[in-house]
Amino acid sequence: MLIHLDGVPALSRLLDGQHTADEIQRLWISSPSVMAHETGKISAEEFAVGVVSDLELKISPQEFLADFANWASRPFPGTFELLDALPRRLTIAALSNTSAVHWERIGSLGLAGKFDQTHLSHEIGHMKPNIEPFEIALEALGHPAGEVVFLDDNADNIETALSLGFQAHRVLSAAHAREILSEYGLVSN
16 A cells, blocks of 8 residues: 555566456465465575466566566655654554565665564565464554554455454555544644
8 A cells, every 4th residue: 555566467467468357366375485485484586486387477487586576666656755744653563465575675665664663474474364463563563453553455454453453444545544544633634
């Protein structure tokens, strides 16, 4: 919700446009190599070899990895302004299903440094919507779930967060996130 992640269009191109967006997402999450990489269990190179094989892509692992690195393309409009507008008394945390490759790219865009805490799947070994990453983030935050506003673009992640007592909202852009946070009095709209 803060950064454009162009994985579905990129995979559609690599799969010769033969799949719907939903099919591509299912193929992606069913790849053992994807799950292993995004939980930090295998290297980027092993991941690329595995994905090329798992998805039967017609490019080399090196070409795939170069393409994959650019999927985290740019922040959504208003992302930096939103993060800069949040009061410093708050702990701003990221709980993200991501790879080291993408987090490096996000860092190069200047976004990673905007967070006080990061809980990244490739570092903590767990992915949303499982409960474990939420529990890890809560422990680090030192606040009960009811005091945490959680924003995410994935309905399954929101469902898990709500089940744990978070103030959780599905948002699809920085502008939508600003609207939600303004309802809490945390930013002006």
